[in-house]
Amino acid sequence: MASATPVGLSTNPGHPVVDAVLSLDRVHLAIGGARILQDVSLDVSPGELLGVIGPNGAGKTTLFNVISGVVRPTGGRVLLDGVDVTGMPVHRRAAAGLGRTFQTSSLFPALTVLENVRLAAQAHQGGAASVFATPHQTDAASARAADALAEVGLAGASSRLAGGLAHGEKRKVELAMVVAMEPRVILLDEPMAGVGSADVPALTELIGDLHRGGRTVLMVEHHLDVVLGLADRIAVMHHGELLAVGTSDAVMSDATVQSAYLGEGM
Numbered sequence: 001m002a003s004a005t006p007v008g009l010s011t012n013p014g015h016p017v018v019d020a021v022l023s024l025d026r027v028h029l030a031i032g033g034a035r036i037l038q039d040v041s042l043d044v045s046p047g048e049l050l051g052v053i054g055p056n057g058a059g060k061t062t063l064f065n066v067i068s069g070v071v072r073p074t075g076g077r078v079l080l081d082g083v084d085v086t087g088m089p090v091h092r093r094a095a096a097g098l099g100r101t102f103q104t105s106s107l108f109p110a111l112t113v114l115e116n117v118r119l120a121a122q123a124h125q126g127g128a129a130s131v132f133a134t135p136h137q138t139d140a141a142s143a144r145a146a147d148a149l150a151e152v153g154l155a156g157a158s159s160r161l162a163g164g165l166a167h168g169e170k171r172k173v174e175l176a177m178v179v180a181m182e183p184r185v186i187l188l189d190e191p192m193a194g195v196g197s198a199d200v201p202a203l204t205e206l207i208g209d210l211h212r213g214g215r216t217v218l219m220v221e222h223h224l225d226v227v228l229g230l231a232d233r234i235a236v237m238h239h240g241e242l243l244a245v246g247t248s249d250a251v252m253s254d255a256t257v258q259s260a261y262l263g264e265g266m
Contacts, residue, residue, distance in 0.1 A: 097185060168196065
């Protein structure tokens with residue numbers, strides 16, 4: 001395997017950067033003797049948009065699973081705002097400020113758009129995320145949900161059933177659900193998956209708006225043009241390791257990245 005090219009990586013991966021909003025400190029994951037992630041160290045600055053790329057099987061979604069708490073690493077640490085969250089379950093990380101979307105839709109199709117987003121807002125505010133709780137226009141969760149829908153451009157769709165939405169609109173509702181939880185860090189796992197080509201530019205612009213609003217975003221995405229156009233930095237995964245981290249131009253012009261990736265599907 002080619003040696004790693006740490007373009008812009010922390011010079012001391014054993015000691016995460018103090019002001020990083022998210023730090024991975026030598027994260028390792030082995031399952032049944034197979035190494036899935038190996039010594040991944042990375043610091044993400046507040047307000048940064050980091051694109052994570054690499055071919056299928058590189059460990060991108062697994063990395064997100066470790067960050068969000070779906071999978072616990074077998075070594076290393078995950079820190080959020082300097083706090084070690086490695087042992088925290090998913091819901092506690094969400095309460096601490098970590099939001100995530102998934103490759104497949106996570107909406108309740110029989111509920112309205114507002115009800116779906118309200119559930120996320122209600123859970124964040126300390127209430128029960130119950131599908132039986134009827135939303136009221138005047139309660140705090142519904143107000144937060146309405147604001148989140150307006151932010152993603154779906155203010156006029158609040159009464160529509162989520163199951164009847166086009167796929168691009170469903171992606172926007174999922175973003176609204178994350179926004180309603182007021183996260184410090186947003187993980188977007190393949191936000192363009194299943195989205196028609198005609199809807200990609202609008203969704204790309206929306207993600208850019210969320211980032212320009214000051215949110216920290218990590219995004220796994222196979223549409224390289226989307227990632228390269230949005231990201232402040234690019235992290236390249238290869239066989240569970242971090243091959244290179246840096247600006248789009250620096251990473252994509254790197255000889256190691258080119259030899260390892262440009263002949264493979266990203």
